[in-house]
Amino acid sequence: MRILLVEDDKRTSDYISSGLASSGHVTDVLADGRDALAVGLRESYDVVIVDRMIPGLDGVSLVKSLRAAGGKLPIILLTALGGVEDRVEGLEAGADDYLTKPFAFSELLARLHALGRRPPMAQEKTVLRVADLELDLVRRIARRAGQIVELLPREFSLLEFLMRNEGRVLTKTMLLERIWNFNFDPQSTVVETHVSRLRAKIDRPFEVQLIHTVRSTGYSLHAPR
Known part of the structure; x- marks a missing residue:
């Protein structure tokens, strides 16, 4: 959440x-x-x-x-x-x-x-969807093409932030501040490491890639264009 x-x-x-x-x-x-x-x-x-x-x-x-x-x-x-x-x-x-x-x-x-667990208001999203990727924010379950994907808490938070910002480019600084509450550290590889692990779970086993690297900028999650 x-x-x-x-x-x-x-x-x-x-x-x-x-x-x-x-x-x-x-x-x-x-x-x-x-x-x-x-x-x-x-x-x-x-x-x-x-x-x-x-x-x-x-x-x-x-x-x-x-x-x-x-x-x-x-x-x-x-x-x-x-x-x-x-x-x-x-x-x-x-x-x-x-x-x-x-x-x-x-x-x-x-x-x-x-x-x-309360019934959600009509305007509040409790399930995020991008293409065949689905993230249930209440039950904390991720699915890709109907298959459950096991995520660690930090991976879940990272994926949630990417999906909430579908199509937007999120910089390393933005991700560090939002997910880890870190100030920017040019030597830190924590973002790259977690994005790589997340890709291994939600992208590599499937035909279509959803997490995209924007060179020298950051990452974006979106369906193929």
């Missing part, structure tokens, strides 16, 4: 984003509610995790603003305020779930998965 995390406490955001990355999810982290509103309305996410006490625009106001703009993606509120009235206010603002700090990461992950 692609997740937007809105949390201004760095220790908490690092804890959550690290755990999500290990579970194969792609996470964007923001610390300001107004920035999150702009990004949430512009970008496509599967789930938003929002801390209640954030600068710029508090978590409840952010949820209300996203809902008022027509956003229907699942939202989990994180907060140190665990009273009944606090939970009711958050849920009535439009949050789908409410998790009180401190919490176990395993519980947050379970709640994310529970939201992922």
Whole structure:
């Protein structure tokens, strides 16, 4: 899943984003509610995790603003305020779930998965398709020509990002920042290594190549033109 995390406490955001990355999810982290509103309305996410006490625009106001703009993606509120009235206010603002700090990461992950199993809204994609390649984001299953392709969590995230950007050229820098949360390192071969492994699984066993190298630029996933 692609997740937007809105949390201004760095220790908490690092804890959550690290755990999500290990579970194969792609996470964007923001610390300001107004920035999150702009990004949430512009970008496509599967789930938003929002801390209640954030600068710029508090978590409840952010949820209300996203809902008022027509956003229907699942939202989990994180907060140190665990009273009944606090939970009711958050849920009535439009949050789908409410998790009180401190919490176990395993519980947050379970709640994310529970939201992922809900019947999707009509406009939300839970299955990505390019030619005969299919990626089920909820069940986390990849298929090519009807055959299941076993992917490691990082490979799944890489393929998801490529498929979400079908036809676009993604640079090495973009991939490092999005999938590994790395700053650009000209000596790193992690992108090339993972793309090679991904190709070995979803391209080489089949007649048609979908992952294309754009010389001196990056990679693009698309059907033959």
